[in-house]
Amino acid sequence: MKIYENGYIYEQDVNQLYCKNCGRFLPDRFVTGVCPSCGYQRARGDQCEACGKVLDPLDLLEPRCSICGEKPVVESSRHWFFDLPQFSDRLRTWLTTSTTLSEKVRNFSLSWIREGLKPRAVTRDNLWGIPAPFPGAGNKTIYVWFEAVLGYPSATVEWAEKKGEPELWREFWLSPDTKSAYFIGKDNIPFHTVILPALLLATHEPYILPYIVSATEYLTFEGKKFSKSLGVGIWLDQAIAMLEADVWRYYLVKIRPETGDTNFSYDGLMAVVNSDLNNDLGNFIHRVLTFINNNFDAKIPEATHLTEEDKAMLAAIEKTFTEVDNLLSEAREKQALETVIQLAREGNVYFNRREPWRLVKTRKDEAATVLHVAAQVLKALALLLAPFTPATTHRILEMIGQGEEAVTWLGEKPWHLPAGASIAKPIPLFEKLTEDKLKAIRAGASSAY
Ligand SMILES: [Zn+2]
Ligand SMILES: [Zn+2]
Incomplete structure (x- = not known):
């Protein structure tokens, strides 16, 4: 609401994809089609998995309803938008002056801004979700991108409340001494270097911006993409x-x-x-x-x-x-x-x-x-x-x-072990992994699906 009160959210009627067969407006992720940027056949309405480009469902070529497969139609609906372009300059300055963001993260983010930031819909026509608090928003709900990254400060507030020190979260989010680090996959870069910082800036409060955004490339499993449905991977408890x-x-x-x-x-x-x-x-x-x-x-x-x-x-x-x-x-x-x-x-x-x-x-x-x-x-x-x-x-x-x-790294030579200290009988730390044991692990992993 602070962001709303500060004037960064406005209303506008927009065209949206509507599935007549399902009788509903389709959320971004419920539309698939061809990526206009790289031609990937199964791009989702919010983002193309293949090239990483963030999309609007209306950008997709040959769009399809993900639920029933029908071709959706365009219909008008009123929505509340976050004025992201207003933050282009400040984001560019922060990105270019940060000494801790990696080249990869910086370049990816700057190219996003160079292409031109667009206002983003904060509300959606969905039955479930956080009710939109804006006057006149009726039964619209808040879009996930808007609340997901703000979940970081929210979680800290909740933690501080549970700890019985409700103001403690401010030390983390409003102190210039805080260094925050985000561990993400590369497809999540813009949400942490453009969207989250813009939302924090829009509060007009001195929230700290990301110090490190550690964005990894992809990890495959035995040469294949991880997949729950295809049984590629290992369950954690297994x-x-x-x-x-x-x-x-x-x-x-x-x-x-x-x-x-x-x-x-x-x-x-x-x-x-x-x-x-x-x-x-x-x-x-x-x-x-x-x-x-x-x-x-x-x-x-x-x-x-x-x-x-x-x-x-x-x-x-x-x-x-x-x-x-x-x-x-x-x-x-x-x-x-x-x-x-x-x-x-x-x-x-x-x-x-x-x-x-x-x-x-x-x-x-x-x-x-x-x-x-x-x-x-x-x-x-x-x-x-x-x-x-x-x-x-x-x-x-x-x-x-x-x-x-x-267990500390602080102080003078924390590794020092004085003469005379008693030691116990050593036990082996690890067992060798044999071919047989490995076979059993493989079998266990695939039977769990
Ligand atoms: Zn693409
Ligand atoms: Zn449908």
Whole structure:
């Protein structure tokens, strides 16, 4: 209503598609036809899935009612419109001056504005939905695009109310210090870089605009488009019944389509579980803890003299934290995860080169130093993995006698593990994925449809 009171909503009679057979005006999504932009045969009235162009149902060539397949007719109806073009300049300025939006997101959005923004209908002739509050709007309802993105602030208001601090939402939405990040698919870019910012600006209140819009490309499933009706994909509850959530989390971030389309494959899943999780991470942790258990009474040994190699390993921890922190600040999760696992690989290389199993026989203090350093790497890995595989983080921390409170990236060297700390008997972190197990997962996934 603030947007209405500020004068950005006006009434106009418009032509709309009406299906005589169904006896109703057709919402955008209930019309299919040929995309006027790319020629895709099954474009929907609101957007073409093939080229991403946002459409009006009247733009479609050869329109059809999605319910009955009849050709709809054009009829007039009164609607309330949001004056989106009024915000073109301000949006362009924001988009071009933002230092945190990616090139892809910026260019896509600017080209949308360059093509000319159009007023958008806020109301529709639909029986269900939020009743339109505008005077004279009768039994019209609010269009989904108008209320869906405003659902973000609404959800925060609801959260604050439930928390018993009803004003708390303002800290997030009206404070210039807030950095908001949106994780979306690329077809949702204009709704987050044009529509949402325009609606927020139209309130005349100092709402913060998106800081990061992390728009991924598409993910396919074994080379095919995900489809509920065709049974392409895995149900979430099925997935976590077959493999622990952390394994899915790890693989899905590993193949996150950040810069180009990617593909989920069972073979890829198996390769990543066996190489990254088992070999690089699991083995490193197991070797270090077993060695401390067998040779140092299950206590983190002391580092008496650090060689250049030891110092380099410790420096790598610090460097990894800085890099991962920066990457996550830019919502580059995939690269961040790759940087974390690289530290586990470096840990393995370090362990192999320092050969503590040889040192322990002749120079036990030097072996102690190596294990002290390796234990620092181990705790660092636990902390670095927390945003990606939280259950694994807890399992690692448990083995080195650390609780929930250890999970922080703040303070001076949060990965530091003091000498003398007791460790538990190591248990393997992950199981290798075998061909048989993979077969069972495949079968389970397809039987769930
Ligand atoms: Zn198209
Ligand atoms: Zn129809």
